[in-house]
Amino acid sequence: MGVSDPDADRHRRHSMVLIPFDTPGVSIERSLPVFDHDAGGGHSETLFENVRVPKEHLLGEEGAGFALAQARLGPGRIHHCMRAIGMAEKALRLMCERVQQRVAFGQPLADQGTIQAQVAESRIAIEQARLLTLKAAWLIDTVGAKGARFEISAIKVVAARLATTVIDRAIQTFGAAGVTNDWPLAEMYGHARTLHFVDGPDEVHLQQIARRELRGYEEFRTVDS
Numbered sequence: 624m625g626v627s628d629p630d631a632d633r634h635r636r637h638s639m640v641l642i643p644f645d646t647p648g649v650s651i652e653r654s655l656p657v658f659d660h661d662a663g664g665g666h667s668e669t670l671f672e673n674v675r676v677p678k679e680h681l682l683g684e685e686g687a688g689f690a691l692a693q694a695r696l697g698p699g700r701i702h703h704c705m706r707a708i709g710m711a712e713k714a715l716r717l718m719c720e721r722v723q724q725r726v727a728f729g730q731p732l733a734d735q736g737t738i739q740a741q742v743a744e745s746r747i748a749i750e751q752a753r754l755l756t757l758k759a760a761w762l763i764d765t766v767g768a769k770g771a772r773f774e775i776s777a778i779k780v781v782a783a784r785l786a787t788t789v790i791d792r793a794i795q796t797f798g799a800a801g802v803t804n805d806w807p808l809a810e811m812y813g814h815a816r817t818l819h820f821v822d823g824p825d826e827v828h829l830q831q832i833a834r835r836e837l838r839g840y841e842e843f844r845t846v847d848s
């Protein structure tokens with residue numbers, strides 16, 4: 624995606640073009656691991672030097688890049704959320720297995736009240752996130768991605784927090800083993816951490832939600848900004 628007309632309206636400036644990797648002028652400079660892990664693969668610094676492709680490689684119309692990106696973002700974001708919930712489920716399962724097996728100070732970790740609280744908090748948070756995801760999905764189906772954008776923003780923030788929080792708890796219950804590559808938790812954490820950025824940083828989603836929430840309360844302002 625690139626700027627094709629810098630003078631156009633800001634929503635019509637970009638276009639998307641498909642560029643096969645073997646096109647002359649395309650080179651992968653380096654891959655970009657996340658916390659030294661692959662994080663799903665496919666992320667790299669890529670150089671495009673005097674690359675030419677037939678005009679049929681244009682996706683949609685010239686100037687439609689922003690609209691195409693927006694069309695993909697709503698469903699794309701909720702897809703991240705579903706994967707985040709799956710990661711949280713896996714982390715909780717690993718945590719439960721571990722605390723049943725691991726004996727410290729004479730008793731299984733599972734018998735410790737603080738561990739039980741973390742298991743319970745994780746289950747509650749997963750169920751909350753799942754319900755909000757289902758609501759956002761239902762809205763996408765019934766009123767479309769645009770009408771569901773605030774719920775999509777909300778679940779994008781919630782699901783990223785859920786995944787990093789539950790995976791972090793699982794790492795803690797594993798002790799030092801949790802941060803090694805003997806278990807998948809460290810890699811899962813790196814992946815989950817990216818969800819706080821990808822498809823919009825948390826702050827931007829919070830800003831969108833706050834703006835909608837504050838709309839209608841302008842009459843209470845005492846000073847103009």
Ligand SMILES: Cc1cc2nc3c(=O)[nH]c(=O)nc-3n(C[C@H](O)[C@H](O)[C@H](O)COP(=O)(O)OP(=O)(O)OC[C@H]3O[C@@H](n4cnc5c(N)ncnc54)[C@H](O)[C@@H]3O)c2cc1C
Binds near residue numbers: 662821824827
């Ligand atoms: C593993 C991975 C995969 C990715 N895959 C893709 C992909 O497939 N497609 C794609 O387009 N991008 C992808 N990204 C990039 C991602 O979308 C960007 O990182 C993200 O949009 C944030 O942009 P930035 O990194 O330039 O941060 P910046 O825009 O520089 O923001 C830096 C920080 O500033 C803060 N900030 C930014 N804006 C605001 C605001 N309005 N209010 C308050 N605080 C703010 C936030 O804390 C933010 O994290 C990927 C990133 C990672 C790590």
